[in-house]
Amino acid sequence: MISSTSETILSIEDLHASVEDQEILHGVNLVVKEGEIHAIMGRNGSGKSTLSKVIAGHPSYKVLSGSIQFKGIDILELEPEERARIGIFLGFQYPVEIPGVSNLEFLRVATNSRRKELLKSELDTFEFEDLVKERLKIVEMDPAFLERSVNEGFSGGEKKRNEILQMALLEPFISILDETDSGLDIDALRIVASGINRLSQPNSATILITHYQRLLNEITPDFVHIMADGKIIKTGNKELAIDLEKSGYDFIDKNSKEKEMAK
Amino acid sequence: MKSSTIYQEWLDSLPPTEGYLKNEQSIGRKFLLEKGMPSKKDEAWRLSNFSKLNNFLSLPTIIDKEDIKSIFPAKDANRERIIIHPNKNPLNINLPNGIEHLNKREIEDNLGKIVKSTNIKNDISVCLNQASSLELLALKVKRNFNQSLEIVIPSIEGKSISTRILLLIEEGAKLDLLQILTGNNNSAQNHLIEIKLESKVELTHGLISLGEEKDSSSICTLAVEQSEKSKYSLHSIHHGWDYARYEPRIIQREGEASTIIKGLQVTKSKEQIATHSLIRFEGPNGKLDQLQKAVASEYSHCIFNGSIEVPQKAQKTEAAQLSRNLLLSKRARIDTKPELEIVADDVRCTHGATVSQLQDEELFYLLSRGIDNKHANSLLLKGYYDEVISHLPKSAGKWNFIEKLMQDIKK
Numbered sequence: 001m002i003s004s005t006s007e008t009i010l011s012i013e014d015l016h017a018s019v020e021d022q023e024i025l026h027g028v029n030l031v032v033k034e035g036e037i038h039a040i041m042g043r044n045g046s047g048k049s050t051l052s053k054v055i056a057g058h059p060s061y062k063v064l065s066g067s068i069q070f071k072g073i074d075i076l077e078l079e080p081e082e083r084a085r086i087g088i089f090l091g092f093q094y095p096v097e098i099p100g101v102s103n104l105e106f107l108r109v110a111t112n113s114r115r116k117e118l119l120k121s122e123l124d125t126f127e128f129e130d131l132v133k134e135r136l137k138i139v140e141m142d143p144a145f146l147e148r149s150v151n152e153g154f155s156g157g158e159k160k161r162n163e164i165l166q167m168a169l170l171e172p173f174i175s176i177l178d179e180t181d182s183g184l185d186i187d188a189l190r191i192v193a194s195g196i197n198r199l200s201q202p203n204s205a206t207i208l209i210t211h212y213q214r215l216l217n218e219i220t221p222d223f224v225h226i227m228a229d230g231k232i233i234k235t236g237n238k239e240l241a242i243d244l245e246k247s248g249y250d251f252i253d254k255n256s257k258e259k260e261m262a263k
Numbered sequence: 264m265k266s267s268t269i270y271q272e273w274l275d276s277l278p279p280t281e282g283y284l285k286n287e288q289s290i291g292r293k294f295l296l297e298k299g300m301p302s303k304k305d306e307a308w309r310l311s312n313f314s315k316l317n318n319f320l321s322l323p324t325i326i327d328k329e330d331i332k333s334i335f336p337a338k339d340a341n342r343e344r345i346i347i348h349p350n351k352n353p354l355n356i357n358l359p360n361g362i363e364h365l366n367k368r369e370i371e372d373n374l375g376k377i378v379k380s381t382n383i384k385n386d387i388s389v390c391l392n393q394a395s396s397l398e399l400l401a402l403k404v405k406r407n408f409n410q411s412l413e414i415v416i417p418s419i420e421g422k423s424i425s426t427r428i429l430l431l432i433e434e435g436a437k438l439d440l441l442q443i444l445t446g447n448n449n450s451a452q453n454h455l456i457e458i459k460l461e462s463k464v465e466l467t468h469g470l471i472s473l474g475e476e477k478d479s480s481s482i483c484t485l486a487v488e489q490s491e492k493s494k495y496s497l498h499s500i501h502h503g504w505d506y507a508r509y510e511p512r513i514i515q516r517e518g519e520a521s522t523i524i525k526g527l528q529v530t531k532s533k534e535q536i537a538t539h540s541l542i543r544f545e546g547p548n549g550k551l552d553q554l555q556k557a558v559a560s561e562y563s564h565c566i567f568n569g570s571i572e573v574p575q576k577a578q579k580t581e582a583a584q585l586s587r588n589l590l591l592s593k594r595a596r597i598d599t600k601p602e603l604e605i606v607a608d609d610v611r612c613t614h615g616a617t618v619s620q621l622q623d624e625e626l627f628y629l630l631s632r633g634i635d636n637k638h639a640n641s642l643l644l645k646g647y648y649d650e651v652i653s654h655l656p657k658s659a660g661k662w663n664f665i666e667k668l669m670q671d672i673k674k
Contacts, residue, residue, distance in 0.1 A: 056631050059623070084633035096628040100646030100653075106629070109642065113633035149646070150628075166632060 006033040007071070009174050009205045010055075015066035017054045023064065024050040026230035032174065032205045039208045039216055039241060042227035043249050048209045049093060051227070052176045056090035057083050071173070084110075085117040089172035093179040093209075095159040098150040103162070106150050107132060111169045135168040139195045156183030157192075164195040175199075176207045181215040193218030213245040228252045266317055270300045273320040277395055283367070284399055284427075287375060291393025294386075301387045308387070310566050310598055312535045315506035319451045319480045322423035324395055333417040333445070336661040342411040342441070347400060349424040361408030365401040365431060374399070374429055377457040378486035381512040381541060388484045388510055392455040395425035403431040404438050411439040418450035418479055428456040437465045441659055444472040446479025446504060454483045460493040460520075468497045469655040471664050474504030474534075481507045491519035491546070498654040501528040502668055507536040518546025518577055525554045527651040529668055530563030530595070537566035544577035551582040556651055558644070559588070559595035570602040571612065578609045586616040589647060621647075641669050 010032040017025040024047050032038055042048050054061045055068060057080035068075050075083050098106070111131070112122040123131060136143060139161040151159050160180055167175050177196065181189055196219055200206055208215060216224070216238060224240040225232045226249075233252065234240065274295060280288040301308035301316075338344040343359040358364070365373075378389050404410055416426050432438055444454060460466055472481060481504050489495055501507050513522055528536040542551055557565035565588065573580045586599045601614040621643050629639035648668055 058627055058631075079636075080627060080630040081633050081635050081639075084631055090631050092628065092631075096624050098625050098628065098643065098646055100649030101642050106632070106634075106642065109634050109638060110629075110632035113635070117633070149649075170632065 006035055008033050009071060011067075011069045012055075013067045015051075015054070015068065016064040017050060017061055018064055019050065019061050024230050025054065027066070028227075028230070028232055030225070030232060032207065034205060035200075035202050036223065037200065037206045037208065037219060037221045039210060039221040039224045040227055040232070041210060041224060041241060041244060043252075046227040047230040048227050049178055050230075052090055052178045052207075052209060055083075055176055056080055056088065081113070084170070085113055087114075087171075087173035089167050089170055089175045091160075091163040091167060091175060091177035091180050093182065095151045095154075095163055097152045097154075099152050101150045103148055103150050104129075104132070104146040107146070107166065107169055110166065114170045132165075132169065135165060138168050138198055139164045140191050141165055157185065157188035160184060160188070160192055161195075164192055164199070168195065168199055172204065174205050174207070176209065178209045179211065180208070181210055181212060189215065190218060213241045216241050226252070266300050266313060269317050269320050270295075273324070274394070276324055278325070278397070282397065283370070284396060287393045287396070290375075291390040291395070294390045295394055298385055298387070298390075301385065305385055305387075307383070307385070307539055307568065310564075311508070311537065312506060312564070315480065315535060318478065319423065319482070319506060322421065322449070322451045324423045324425070335415060335417075338413065339411075339658045342413050342439075342658065344413045344415060345400065346415045346417070347426050347428075349398065349419075349426055351398065358402070359410050359412070361405050361410050361436070362412065363403055363405065365403050365429065369403065369431065370399070370401050370429065373431060373459060374401070374457070377459055377488045377514075378455065378484065378512070380488065380514055381486055381543070383512070383541070388453070388482050388508060389455060391482065392425050392427060392453045392484065395453065396427040396455065397425070399427045399429060401429040403433060404436040406433040407435040409437040411441075413441045413443065415443045415445070416452065416454055417445045418447040418452045418481075420447045421449050423451035423453070425453045427454070430456065430458045432458070432460050432464045432466060434461040435463045436461075439467045439656065441469045441656055442471070443662055444470070444481060444483065446474035446476050446481065448476045449478045450476070451480045452482075454481070456485050458485070458487045460487065460489045460495060462490040462492050464490070464493040466493070466495050468495070469659055470497065470499040471655065471659060471662055472499065472501045472504070472507065472509070473662070473664060473667060474502065474507065475667065476503075478505045479503070480505055481509075483508070484510045485512065487511075487513045489513065489515045489520040489522065491517040493520045495521070496523040496654070497525070498651055499526045500652065500655075500664055500668070501526075501536050501538070502664065503534075504536055505534050507534075508539070509537065510539045510541075512541040513543070515542075515544045515546065515549040518544050518549040518580065521550040523552045525556075525651045525654060527556045527558075527648055528565050528567075529558045530565050531560045533562045535564040535566070537568075539568045539570075541570045541572070542582070543572040543574075544580045544582075545574070546576060547578045547580070549577060549580045549582070551580075551584070553582075553584040554650060555584075555586045555599075556647070557586075557588045557597055557599070558591060558647065559597050560591035562592075562594045564596045565598070567599045568602065569600070569614075571604070571614075573603070573605040573607050573610055573612060575606045578607045580607060580610040580612065582610070582612045584614040588616070588618040590618055590620060645669065
């Protein structure tokens with residue numbers, strides 16, 4: 001779905017960020033255009049999740065330098081809720097359980113916040129129920145989960161489906177899905193992946209953060225980036241993911257050793 | 264003015280002992296005269312705000328008929344409502360099928376017995392009520408009947424009132440009781456309810472206690488005696504009182520019964536709300552599930568003292584007590600103290616207490632979905648309240664307590 005006239009949705013330049021005074025991102029550069037699917041791979045601790053949290057505006061992460069622009073707007077000044085409303089979606093690696101807060105109510109309030117931004121009318125309880133029932137089909141989720149508290153007692157697979165359901169309701173321009181495939185069995189992975197595929201639009205883009213190539217068998221990325229030590233060190237196409245699956249991350253160590261030697 | 268003077272003046276202001284509660288009034292007054300005001304030395308009153316208690320005792324106790332002007336939401340079709348006006352004989356009310364007034368003998372046999380059996384030393388809350396209650400609502404739910412009832416006790420502006428209820432629930436009966444206590448500007452109310460559950464009784468008891476107005480205070484004692492195979496569940500909310508003291512006491516007379524108590528107290532500004540609970544098992548195989556939640560913001564103070572007594576004869580008791588607390592400001596204060604006295608050796612008793620703030624990760628999750636900070640906080644608080652308020656009857660919503668609980672959220 002990439003075309004030469006595609007607009008840039010997300011543009012990250014030389015991003016340095018820290019958590020608890022420890023610098024994790026050491027200069028990330030990334031440009032994502034409409035219609036594109038990007039995969040970011042890398043070891044634990046390479047900075048993938050940090051990058052996703054920084055984009056979403058998590059208050060524990062501090063941006064030290066660099067910029068993040070969303071459709072030409074500097075988002076670093078925006079609160080997390082403002083970022084979400086203009087169309088940035090973060091699919092959590094570990095969706096948070098919130099006892100006592102009804103999932104249905106949560107989904108409705110979130111959807112209406114986004115609709116307000118898009119100058120669409122807010123949905124009342126009945127209208128929203130119609131919408132959510134239709135969107136449930138995308139992730140083949142049991143409506144019973146709407147009646148429960150947000151993510152409380154959900155299995156790993158159910159939590160991830162609930163994340164994709166939120167994506168389906170919020171219709172973001174960019175979705176950053178942090179290890180959406182972790183903890184899923186083969187069937188659940190297919191359902192979640194097919195949901196993501198169905199939700200991708202010519203005017204939206206997706207960033208998949210993953211450890212494994214198996215998700216990329218279901219969702220074909222246009223670009224594959226490899227992160228190490230808080231930077232994107234290599235970018236390629238789907239083949240890169242396949243190579244990585246075969247040879248592992250050892251080449252990273254080799255590269256960094258060579259760099260050390262060159263110094 | 265000195266506390267002792269206020270106390271003496273309060274006692275002096277009471278009308279002469281008279282009527283069918285004459286004996287009770289004498290007992291209460293005699294005790295108060297002998298014991299004097301509670302002090303910091305009384306363990307159960309150690310944390311109490313005595314200047315607020317003085318305010319409580321400074322209000323006049325004489326009530327004219329014109330004093331009562333309250334407007335309430337419409338009553339439910341299937342739940343009879345009783346509004347208690349102090350100084351007014353409560354005999355002239357509509358009672359649903361299966362609920363009757365107690366006769367003189369039944370009152371004599373039971374009044375004061377349940378609360379006395381809780382064996383609280385220096386039982387000041389109760390004696391203040393005994394000394395000043397002039398009327399009694401005494402009812403029974405007849406054997407095997409299944410009924411609902413709403414009892415509303417409004418405070419009166421500028422006055423102190425004292426109300427008392429005795430409720431007998433006969434074998435096999437079921438009652439869904441909703442009690443509403445409301446405050447008023449510069450008002451005080453002392454309420455004492457004694458309830459006796461005969462065997463196989465099921466009582467669902469909701470207590471919504473809303474101070475709402477400026478400088479309202481409340482002292483509420485609830486004494487319940489459970490016979491074997493009875494089930495008692497109590498869900499309470501205390502909110503909006505400048506000063507409130509709530510003392511639920513439950514005795515499982517023969518064990519073999521089940522008790523669920525879930526309480527929520529929410530304070531703001533300089534309010535102080537305290538819950539002192541006591542549950543005692545006097546026989547084997549009793550079950551208790553107790554949850555006490557508190558939310559304190561601004562400069563307010565929440566107190567919880569939870570006693571559980573499991574004597575030797577109460578083998579195979581299963582009791583769980585949990586106190587969960589949210590501190591929403593640095594200047595607010597929460598004191599929580601479980602007190603388990605377990606003598607029996609074959610029991611399962613657990614207790615725990617947590618004090619925390621709203622969880623940052625939960626908040627971020629909601630924000631990351633576009634929900635604004637204020638709304639996200641209110642969703643989280645509502646979620647926190649849910650464990651208690653979701654058990655109140657749906658129709659209780661008309662008292663707008665959820666809206667009142669949510670009003671306090673500061674951005």
